Amino acid sequence: MKYKLGDFVRFVDEKMEGYVTRIIDEQMIGVTGEDDFEIPVLASKVTFVHGHAKLVGDEEEAEVAQVTIPAGEFKGKGVHVAVVPDQRANSVVHLHVLNETSYQLLASVSTEQNKQYKGEYAGIVEPRSHAKVYSAKLADLQLWPKLIFQVLFHTKQNQPVLAPLNITEQFKAKDFSGTKKLVPFINQLGWMIQLDEPELVIDAQKLKESFFKPAEEKQEVAKPKAEIDLHIEKLRDDYQFLSSSEMLNIQLSNFKHALDAAIVHQMPDITFIHGTGNGILKHELHKLLSKNNKVQTFMDARKEKFGYGATKVVLK
Known part of the structure; x- marks a missing residue:
């Protein structure tokens, strides 16, 4: 074809x-x-159509720019799958391997469907660049195959040898439920899924053991409210004296504590009120939720009550 x-x-x-x-x-x-x-x-x-402009993001026709890495700024984390809509055919999305690290990536991408395998991409993704590896219709998401990402890390600099990545992704609607943001190097709005980030896992065994500790050792986990307000003024009285990063850490800590408590108490769902603002808090919440294997799905909460300032989390 x-x-x-x-x-x-x-x-x-x-x-x-x-x-x-x-x-x-x-x-x-x-x-x-x-x-x-x-x-x-x-x-x-x-x-x-001869002479028609090439599609934005068509790396098959583009030359990869050489990137000079400043001394002392070597970055070892930041391998993503970036999903960006086609600028002309909006029903089509392009998947890119996005390399924010200072390593050169040797990447292979394959698909698997009904035990049938097909290689989609093999090549080198330079530091701080990207490569288009797959295209599909977003409306056909339920028909997408599993995508298998295999990545080796290479550098001539004096840096640790990282273990290869071998990750299989079956994309779901919740992966695209968050707000799109500007994707680095591609300069288009899209979604980003990090591949080199450890999965957030609740240790069920440790949780179980905690229930059998002596009474003096056991920590009581209070059942959280159905709606948790993460606005910083609701969490700290001295918020005027906190930096933006300190505020975000406090909000994320309260979010994690409430989510873990909701899981312990087997609540069917819980809503987090994060506001609209600059979207950073909402993005961080959605990133953590997408990696939590106790979360069934998440979505914008009732818009007539919260607008776009709250996320409802449905638990398994």
């Missing part, structure tokens, strides 16, 4: 043109025009 998602094509036999928004099989593609209606068509019945 010579066409890719997002390619701009023109019909051979009709005065129509649009973007490729679906690869149906080796002979058929779906093309969406200005009316947002997708038309199935034989690939042989369309042609590229």
Whole structure:
């Protein structure tokens, strides 16, 4: 198949043109025009529009810029999957391996569906750069295959040898429920999922053991309220004297404590009121929630009551 998602094509036999928004099989593609209606068509019945601008983010046509890493600023963490909508065919999203580290990444991306495997990308992702590795329709999220990311870290500098990453992701709707933010190096709004971040896991055994401690050792875990207000003025009286980072740490600490307590008491759900503001607190909450294996899903709480300033968490 010579066409890719997002390619701009023109019909051979009709005065129509649009973007490729679906690869149906080796002979058929779906093309969406200005009316947002997708038309199935034989690939042989369309042609590229010569001179049409290349799609933003098409790394196959771009040269990777060489990055000079300043001494003393070597960064060892920051491997993400960045998901950004196509700027012209909005129904299509492109997945990038985003490298915020100072390591050179040797990356391989494969898909697995019904025990059928397919290599999608293999290459080098330079420090502080990105590479497009996969494209799909966001509306077909439930049909996406599992994506297998394998990453080796390489550098000529005197730095520790990191263990390779081997991560399988089955993307779900909750991965895209948070607010989009500006993705570094791509300079488009999108979602970011960090691959080199340890999964937040509740140690069930330690939690269980705590219930069998002697009474003098056992710590009572109070059941939290159904709605937790994380506005800093609700948490500290001296908030005027705190820096932004100190405020954020206090808010995140209260969030983690309330979430753990809700899990212990087997609450069905809990709502965190974070406000709108600059969106940093909401982003940090959603990042932690997406890594917690006790969270079933999360979403904006009742908009008629909270607007977009609260997140409802449904627990397993």
